[in-house]
Amino acid sequence: MGAAIVLLASPASARDLDVAIGKAVFDRLWVQAPASTKSADGLGPLFAARACASCHASSGGRTTFRLSRDDPATHPGLVIRLGDAAGRPDPTYGAQLQPEGLGKAPGEGRASVSFTAATKGAKARPMWSVTDWGYGAPEQRTRASPRVAPSLAGVGLLARVPEAAILAREDPGDRDGDGVSGRAARLENGELGRFGWKASEPTIEAQAASAFLLDLGLSTTARPDPAGDCTEAEPQCLDAPHGAEPGKPEVAPELMAGLFAFVDRRPAPPSASASAKGEKLFAGVGCSACHAPSLPLSGGGEARAFTDLLLHDMGPDLDDGMGEGAAKSAEWRTAPLWGLSRALAQGSGLMHDGRADDVRGAISWHGGEAVGARKRFGALSPADGQALLDYVNGL
Ligand code: HEC
Numbered sequence: 001m002g003a004a005i006v007l008l009a010s011p012a013s014a015r016d017l018d019v020a021i022g023k024a025v026f027d028r029l030w031v032q033a034p035a036s037t038k039s040a041d042g043l044g045p046l047f048a049a050r051a052c053a054s055c056h057a058s059s060g061g062r063t064t065f066r067l068s069r070d071d072p073a074t075h076p077g078l079v080i081r082l083g084d085a086a087g088r089p090d091p092t093y094g095a096q097l098q099p100e101g102l103g104k105a106p107g108e109g110r111a112s113v114s115f116t117a118a119t120k121g122a123k124a125r126p127m128w129s130v131t132d133w134g135y136g137a138p139e140q141r142t143r144a145s146p147r148v149a150p151s152l153a154g155v156g157l158l159a160r161v162p163e164a165a166i167l168a169r170e171d172p173g174d175r176d177g178d179g180v181s182g183r184a185a186r187l188e189n190g191e192l193g194r195f196g197w198k199a200s201e202p203t204i205e206a207q208a209a210s211a212f213l214l215d216l217g218l219s220t221t222a223r224p225d226p227a228g229d230c231t232e233a234e235p236q237c238l239d240a241p242h243g244a245e246p247g248k249p250e251v252a253p254e255l256m257a258g259l260f261a262f263v264d265r266r267p268a269p270p271s272a273s274a275s276a277k278g279e280k281l282f283a284g285v286g287c288s289a290c291h292a293p294s295l296p297l298s299g300g301g302e303a304r305a306f307t308d309l310l311l312h313d314m315g316p317d318l319d320d321g322m323g324e325g326a327a328k329s330a331e332w333r334t335a336p337l338w339g340l341s342r343a344l345a346q347g348s349g350l351m352h353d354g355r356a357d358d359v360r361g362a363i364s365w366h367g368g369e370a371v372g373a374r375k376r377f378g379a380l381s382p383a384d385g386q387a388l389l390d391y392v393n394g395l
């Protein structure tokens, strides 16, 4: 790692030094191997972006992607996961579409979206696909599951919510009869998933290692394959030069430690100003059955994140046909609503694929377990409806 990083940061402690290194790693534009700067090469050969910061803008913000405005084929910060209903990756393209390729390895394809025709009962719904497949047709059962890059503000707190607090809110059989069940994302290895739109990653470290593998094509100790998401069906990619010295990951453990320290310390969004009326409506309509205003932290304190970190069946309009980790294709992790005002201010689209322009639009896509809340919202007087929207807009 460059000595310049260390000098510029003038750290107050070893921990601050880690964070300073981590910021540099987060912002670093990785380059093709072999390069003269050994510590910054190894990108790809297939990749979606050159830096963490390309998608999580301004050192950890949400992407600005909005479906009604931006072309999904060209916008960084929207990724396409690939897999079938059971979450099995595509045999040729792997677990994610990498639109960019280096050297002789062509990119894998481009995200594309069309809309179903709107009818009286149903809105036009986005249908996602991939065009210009670089390595032939994918498996027929493979589906494209789009995801916008979320803000990383406060993720360190979400990591500190005790498992017991998450499990206490589960209600898989809907024993209380409120129409909202919700279940924890128990992963195959027994860990609890809590990160990503489908809660498929248990820890920030695991999410970062997956990002290096899938988004940047870089190996880490946790995910040691230097060819990233390349498969046997992509020999141009497997044969390309890699950044790793034999037996070593492309991203050194010290850099990963710094990156973790940096991401873990992204400050939580500032608390919204209190509105007794808004809070009451939010709870009364049933938004808080999933968007829990507060979760306790181990060691004390709370995360005012407006999520229960559970998976909920959100109905057919949000079902993209692909399962992942513990989540079925219609299940999504309750999106944390803290920091929503920032996302709206920068024009980001809401929901996992950026399809909603505003909070009213986001609510209108809530189906499945959230049907009751959506209907109760629709039945509010115009003044109360606006008060609820004002409250959520201000989070
Ligand atoms: C190509 C765009 C892209 C790049 C590059 C990228 N990310 Fe992400 N990141 C995403 C998307 C999209 C998600 C949501 C993933 C999902 O739902 O599965 C995400 C999710 C996350 C999360 C979980 C947030 C939450 O609230 O659950 C963390 C942490 C994260 N990324 C860290 C990183 C780090 C660290 C890097 C660099 C090593 C990185 N990301 C690079 C797009 C990107």
Ligand code: HEC
Pocket (backbone or CB within 6 Å): 180, 285, 286, 287, 288, 289, 290, 291, 312, 314, 318, 332, 333, 334, 335, 336, 337, 349, 350, 351, 352, 353, 359, 362, 363, 366, 369, 370, 373, 374, 377, 392
């Ligand atoms: C059954 C659980 C549930 C209920 C009830 C619920 N939500 Fe959600 N909400 C979710 C899930 C899950 C998502 C993420 C879905 C997706 O992106 O596909 C979400 C996403 C959102 C988003 C978009 C957040 C973002 O970052 O893009 C907003 C805004 C929102 N909900 C507001 C509300 C409001 C307001 C209410 C009450 C009228 C409500 N929700 C009721 C589960 C719920």
